[in-house]
Amino acid sequence: MFAMNAMAEPSAPDEPIADDRLLERVLTGSFAHLAGRIAIAPPGPRAVAAARLLDGPALAEALDLQAAPFGDADRRAVASLWSQYYFGALIGAVAAIGMAGGRTALPIDPDAAGIVLEGGLPAGLVLPHAGRTARPSEAARDFIALFRSHLSPMVDRLSAHAKASPRLFWGNAAAVLGWALGEACAMRPEAGDPALLRQLLLEDAQWPDGGPNPLVGALKSCDDPAVAVRRVCCVRYLLPGIPGCGPICPLGR
Template sequence: MVAALYPSYFHDNLAGFADALRPAAWDPATVPMRRLIEPASLSERLACFSAAHDTYEPRAAASQWSKWFFSRLGIATLVAQLGSGRALPLTLDGLALASRDDGTPAYFRLADTPGTAHAGHDLSALIDEVFTPVVNALSAHCRLAPRVFWSNASTYIAWALDELDRQAQAPRAPRIAVRDLLSRRDRPDGGFNPFYRAYKRCPPGTMDGDGRPVDQCRRLCCMRDLDARWDLCANCPRAMRFPVLERASG
C-alpha cells in the first residue's frame, strides 16, 4: 500500500492525485528537485519525454511535460492544503521527484511536517519556492516565454478549485480565499500572482475544439502544436469557434 500524505482529502475526479504527495524516505526512484532543474538533468528528462511521445520540437515538448509537473504537484498541494488547513513546507531542497518511464512526474516526496496552521489558502511557497524556479529553468531550456508555462500551471489550479467547490469537501473559507486570489492581479503581500485569470470569457454560442458549447477558454495557448505530433487543446483560445453575428439589415 502506498504511504501517501493526506489521502483522505482526495475524492471523485481528484482521487487520481491522492498518491502524488508522499512522505520523505529513501527512494532510489526519486531525484532531488534542485538537481532536476539543472540544465543537464532537465535536458535528460525532457529528452526521455520527447522520445516516448515522438515529439521533438523542444518548446512543444517542454510545455507538454510541464502540464504533468504542474498538475501532479499543483493539484495535490491545493487539495492537501485546503483539506488540512495548513500550508505545506515546499522548497526545492525539501522535494524529490519520481518519474514514470516516459519522463512524466509520478509523485513527490516531501518532509511530513505539520506546515503552517490556518494557512491552507496560502500558495506562496508553491509559487515562489518551486514553480518559479521550474518555470525559469524550462523557459531557459527551450526559449519559450515564462507566461506560457504559468498559464499551464494556472489552468490546473483553477480546475482543481472548481472540483473542490463542486464537491464541497474542503472548508468553505479557504476555498473562497483561493478563489479571490485567482481574480486578483497581485497576491495579498503584493507579490506576483501567476494564477490570475487563467481563463477568459467567451461569447454565447462559442464551441470548443471538440465541438462542445463553452463559456470560457484558456487565456493563452500552450504552444504544443509547434510539433505536428500534437493538435490544439480543446480549450485553447485558437481552437474556439465563435458565433457568426448577422449584420442588421436596412
C-alpha cells in the same frame, strides 16, 4: 534555496498524522488520478530532489528522454506537456492535502519535494510530511509559497530551455489551479470561497503582501461561466498522438 516570505510559517508538522489515511481520504473523486502518484514518505532512491531539476543538467536530460518517442518534436510542446504533469502533481497536492485535507505548511519547496520521473515525465511526488493542521483563512498561503519558491524558477528554466514565452507555462499552472480550487472547495467547503480564492490567486495583479502575481491574465471567462479559457495556447497538440486541452483551449475562439 527556499526563501520563506512574510506570509509563510515553519514547515515542520505540529502533531502526528496518519498519512496513509489522509491520502486515502483526499485522493478521491476529482483527485483520484493522483492516488498512487503522491506519497508522504522519506526520500527514496527513485525520487529526484526537485532542486536538482532547477540546477544542473537533470531537467534537460528529463526533457530529452521525454521527447525521444516523438522524434523531431517541437521543444515548446515537449516542455509544455512536461510542465502540465509537474504542475499538476504539485498544485494537486496543495489542493488535495492542503485545502481538502485541512493541512497547511506543506513541504513543497524544491529542497524538500521529491519527483519521481518515468520516461522523463514527472510521474510521482514524494513529500517528507503532511504539514500541520490548517487554521481558517490559510487556504491561499501554500499556493503562494509554491509559486514563489518552486514554480517561478521552474518556469524560468523551462522557458529558457524551450525558447518559449513564460506565459505559456504560467497558463499551464493557471489552468490547473483554476480547476483545483473549485474541486477542493467542493470537497471541503470550509476551505474557502472558490470565487474569492480565484480572485486572489488568478485575477489580482498583486498578492496580499504586495508581490506581483504571475498568474494574472492567464485565463479569461467565456460564454460558459464554468469554463475559463486560456489566453496562450499550451501547444501540446503539436506532439503526435497528444490531444489538445479541450474547452479551455483558445484556438478557434
